[in-house]
Amino acid sequence: MNNYYKNKYETLLKKEFSSEVSIKEIFNIYLDDKPKSLKKMERRDLFWSFIESLNLNNYFNSLEFRLCIKKAFNEHYIFKNEFIFTIVSIEKKIFLDAIKYSKIFLKKSDLNFINIKNYYDEKSIEQEFFLTCEVISNKYDYLLEKKEKALVRLNSYAYLNLLCSIGLYLMKHVSDNTIIQNYELNGSILSEILKDRLKTKDKKKGEYQYEESAIKVIDLISPKKNYDELNRLEDIVKIYKEFHLFKENEISTFCFDDNFAFDLKDKSLNLNVIDISKYNKWLNDNNKIDKFFLYYLEYAVYLSKELLQENTFGTEENNIINKEAFIQARALALILKEIYGIEDDLSISDNIAIPIFDTLHSFSNLNIFHKYYCVDNYLKKLESYNWVDAYEKFFCEGFIQGKQRLPIIIANQYDFSNNSNNGDPLFSKLVRNNVEDFYTYDLKKIVSNKKLKVPSIFEKPLLKLDNMVFTFPFLIGLQNVNTSVINNILNIHYKRTKFRKDEVQISEKKLATLFEKLGFNVKANYMLPFSEEYEVGDIDLICEKDGCLFVLELKSTYIRTSFENIWNYRTSILRKASNQLRKREKLINRLIEEENKLFLESFNKPNQIFSLIIDTSFEFDHELINDYLKISMFEIISLLIEEDKVLYPHGFRVDSFIKNINENIFWKEVIKIENVLAKEENINYIISREY
Template identity: 25%
Template sequence: MQESLVLALARYFGQDRFSSPSLVPHVASLAPESVQRAARYSGLVLRQDSPRWKEVEALADTHSANFGEYVQIFGIFEQAHKARVAKVEQMYLQLANLTPLELLAYTSLYAFEHLIPGILEGTQASGGGNVQEAWNAIEDILAWKLATCDPASLRMNDRTIGTSLGTHLSPFLFPSREGPPPRSDLYSAFSTLVDAQVELNSFVAGSADAFCYNDTIRFVMLGERLEIVETDATGIADWHRDGDKLTRLHQYWLYRGMAALMKSPDTLALVGPEHLEANLQAFAKAMGTWQQLQEVYGVAEHVQTEAGSKVDVFRSLLAIELMTAFFIEDFLRPYQEYLGQFGHPWIALGRLAFGGLTQVEMQNRLPITWSDKTAKIAKITPWTVSSDYPRGQEQAAEAILDFWTSDWVTLADQLRRGDACLRPRLHERPMLKMGRHLFELPWMVAVQNNATAAVNNLRRLGARRGDARDETRRIEQRLAALFAQRGFQVLVSYELPSLSADANDVEEIDLLCARDGRLLVLEIKSTYLRQSVKEAWTHRHVTLRKAGRQLNRKVTAVRRALEHGESLQQALALEADCMPEIAAWIVDTSIESDHQRFNGFLKVSLEEVVIALRDDRQWLNDPDGLFQTGKASGTSFMCDSDRADFASLYPDGFSAKRFVEVIESAAVWNFLDGKSVR
């Protein structure tokens, strides 16, 4: 009851349209801690101009014992936030006259000086720590530029592209006494802006959002400053454990892809001889992600893009992986060699670009590449080769481009008008369309996680696609097929008949799985891959909390149906007059809040259920060592899906009882606690 009160009050604090002046003082007199939590959860700490904050602030006078220090903490956050915002806005002014393309030029210079060397040397993972913070800051800076730029600056031709890059990029790579000097002042301003944006973002995510949504810590006053005190060591450990699980799930699907590739001679035949190992990796990654999209997210062979075209999902995955492989081999590896040889990023970039110009067919080796759509289609068409189209298919190539394209003209217009649109992350749609030209950032595409990009392209940005509802059904059907292979009697999307006169008294059960006198009642939830504590909190307190309530009603309805009729027993091949032992779980495509309980029901990831049914957890433990050095690309691999040096989860044979034990004890993950998987 208290949790419901807190969340309801948080919704009240989260809006400014309606006011109930007597509500907050009344609740504060009865449950002051509930008001404090609700104010945190509502995000008021960064919205102190809200009239709702004024209601909370007034409690410092009437309830000083509970709210005096609390209001002071909010004041410290406000001052710190304003100072950081002011710094960022000051730096924006120095770059206000740059076009989006010119800002991309300085972004690329920054990446090759500060981000790429650490990734190449293995001292920084592409998705870790400082690199991810810089990535996020750069995306925020580009969003500011799109929201404030002249719309005409996004409709370029070859002449304007040449002029912009000739002024803001080429002088760094090809310094000349006759040409314009490098705009070191602008590059310095951009670098300072990135630092300031990182500081602002770190404050918001690491301090403000942590204060609002992280219940494993609390902030306390220590003189005039704040200190963070850990209050839930188990919760902190669980958060890091879930992150470790997500990393291992990425490698699981790569291993699955490798195994599938080795068993597919037709697909292997498509791998070109040039850069053979890199291309094999690309095909394996694409196959692994394709299996993940089918089995976990219910994606069909073809999906519709925002442009209205139908795209072959596997070909789309393969195209982006081949682009990644190409940029690694033809951009990053040569750049690494030149950087080691010359010791300076601009000289190394200049040598890389010059090397492209001296090839028989001149190649663009600048840190930004571009072409019109027709030329890009021609480059991608060979990647769409199949038995039906031995020379590839232009229409398929165009659909692939549409799938991975972010139209910056449209996005800029939405940002300018303040539309509440989902902004694509750079890696989610890395083809940046400005006018009739498509731009790519080789340094970004070379190191991005294409599996995450594909999932979020479809499930985050494309959550309202017409295909999404069908995908939810396919998730249930494909998981049902796995249960059926293990001997379960399965019902999918089963509607229990109403036992009352109320026509709405019907519960649709996503999955009912019966075997060995046991019955599983599963509530399936399909979402996307999250990156922040705020997103995880919202998922926990909205989606999963609601799922717990739904499952409680459904289990009650199932028990009632089993007690008052024989149709369900017969459909599940259960013994008459014998109530089965029921286990009910929330099965979610996300990893957040893994193995926690909501309304008493276990939440488990769908991938864990898949792995437990397939009994192939060995791929979680990096058996071939590809991920021990962080250098999976460029590492040779051999796959054997029948490895015998890992013990089965079912040493005495599969049974429903043992399967339930495996899931509820998290046996799939026991090696994370130092327990051997052997």
């Protein structure tokens, strides 16, 4: 039978690739779901048929091969005992790592896990690992059973009742949510609860009507009248939170963080950090995104200084908050333009495009308005009253002023877009409605179309139920608008592939222009001679100056929040990027060695080649990914500013540019990021074996 992977491997060997490089390329091809012409299960069977026919050696003791086994587990490919024996003889931890990466140990009935465990038990090796898996799995099953019981109680809510209870919950716990970690955790839990509830149809038959629902909402958002439903939700949140934290902390740490060691005790399992400095780097990388947002906020203030000083924005009463909303929107517009290549209009589909600044400004207005008039106002009342009495004062004050001071606000669909834009005649009603749709989480559409990507209430904070839209002032008023919008564009609207490619190209052209202004010879989307033979595709950006050739692989990704997603990002997107750079570097070296005429017509013979991964994200910043350095788009743009005297006291020079990258000068000297130091006792985990 013709086997694509076998043929490919033999072709690579004929091209004088080493056996090690050739087999690693086969691993990457399989991991990248290639060839696309084959169905998933065909690819799986052909790949493993080829691998099992080889004489395995130490080339297989690699991360890529472990990822291949993880993929096989997920695709339910059952390994034979002879193969298990062969792999264990190479390195006994290969299967253990793949078990962790795939989390198959959480399914006690998984055949691969049973077979591998039995083999290791027979040989009396790595028994502590499998005992650890058992401890974690038992705790997981215990918490999952609690969650499933809570789900029965959750499904007793009608959709409208649940939304009102969520609004009350957010209001009651607003003090806790002013701490960003608590806000993000509670928002994630409530998103998960809403997602689970939407898996089954609503208790109410027929559509909700605005007038009828508005009257009902008044009762449902009364703490005294809705006491039982709110208590029920708080119980459900507590159970969901316990399950969520166990998955995000203990399970993710065990499965994806090799900087933690497990230590099995009589009554507990301890997960202890190995190198505290690595953990501190992780914390500091997370702080970079806050510094990034602050940088653009200050930049927006600088650009708008005269405008802010010379004008009143709206009424005198709202002047300050309107200016804050304007600056917040302008800062985000600058980020989207300079980092993500999104200018003027944001294309959602072939027929829908929305004006980017007005889209940002409308939501920024809502965010700042709820922050000042709801969150801050209510928090001040909590200083003197319990939460129920504070709510009554808050509500009555709004009633007297003719304002909606409530934990949830109900409106007809498209009231938000028309009110937030004040019916701006510059934009048609259709455009204003499309702006609202961009932020709207259509609950019943998610129920009826299982293929839709389910957003979080951070990414789409306007919740649509039939022809009504609900907003949570105590969610929106504390929201990080930057993260919300970026993830809405890049994560939820992931089917914008065609438009996203155009935006990435705009971003590439802007970066190319910065290099050209500094005297670099620059080529964008450059195809090397023999590119097809080496299957390297086009190079995003290749720049040359003073005997140095820079080969850049550019990526534009959303902001990840879970450790597992971040680990997947490294083992998928960054792995692919580093593999592409490896192949391109090999081809460039061949072209130089052979003095290829086509190549040397475009570039001088370089003394040094620097290959870099450039991404919009900050995860794994300044880390080597398979020997290739990864830095942020924000940093590379900033390093190309010749006028920066901290970076270039004597003007721009290529050797200074390289030094600034290698020594992380931008973050240390320009941004001056502070080092966060964690204490070991605050980050180690203890899982009790008794519960």
